[in-house]
Amino acid sequence: MQKPPEQFFNVNEFVPDLRQVFAQPPLKPEKIVLVAIPVENPESHRSLVPAGIDRTSLALTSGKEVWFWETDSLRALFRGDQQPPILGDYPEAYNDSFMLLDLHALEISKFFGDRRDAEMREIYSLLRRRPDGRSLGFVHDYMWQAAALILGTRPLSQAEFEAILSRLERSCRTFEQGPTSRNYIAALRNTLGQDAS
Numbered sequence: 001m002q003k004p005p006e007q008f009f010n011v012n013e014f015v016p017d018l019r020q021v022f023a024q025p026p027l028k029p030e031k032i033v034l035v036a037i038p039v040e041n042p043e044s045h046r047s048l049v050p051a052g053i054d055r056t057s058l059a060l061t062s063g064k065e066v067w068f069w070e071t072d073s074l075r076a077l078f079r080g081d082q083q084p085p086i087l088g089d090y091p092e093a094y095n096d097s098f099m100l101l102d103l104h105a106l107e108i109s110k111f112f113g114d115r116r117d118a119e120m121r122e123i124y125s126l127l128r129r130r131p132d133g134r135s136l137g138f139v140h141d142y143m144w145q146a147a148a149l150i151l152g153t154r155p156l157s158q159a160e161f162e163a164i165l166s167r168l169e170r171s172c173r174t175f176e177q178g179p180t181s182r183n184y185i186a187a188l189r190n191t192l193g194q195d196a197s
Helices: 016-021 095-112 117-129 138-153 158-175 183-192
Strands: 057-061 066-070
Touching: 016 066, 057 138, 095 138, 095 158, 095 183, 117 138, 117 158, 117 183, 138 158, 158 183
Parallel strands: none
Antiparallel strands: 057 066
């Protein structure tokens, strides 16, 4: 099972408004922060129902603490003009960014069932080509928020962001064996472990 590094986040690398958000309560560097999944009346339903979300309003959680952050666009979070290396079959560059997106894909699958390979491929493709394009629905909006968290916590250029998403697209395409296959999420679960979230 792949483990995150001891210090997954460096608050000094956060965009200024997100740094302020994490001032109180302060973020412990060893904690993993994920975007919380909004659900409708969790107590009154046998199965969870996703709540409609405004993707620009993020609730971030480490499991116990919750922080709220507003961001208008992914494009506004791009920093610098750094060019990415070629991301091969086992990309080591941007490991933490890949892991953070993977953890969010597992999180949404844990609550609402494993996502189809084709669905995830399309979401990654749209986030790469049109970062702030219209919503395809709840899962797309949630992964948009995951991408915002990555861009807010890591100084990534547009080219680096596009390379990361292109590599994830390729992974989904590799695992896709038909319109209903869900092999990508199964592979993530094997790599990151059942209790990754």
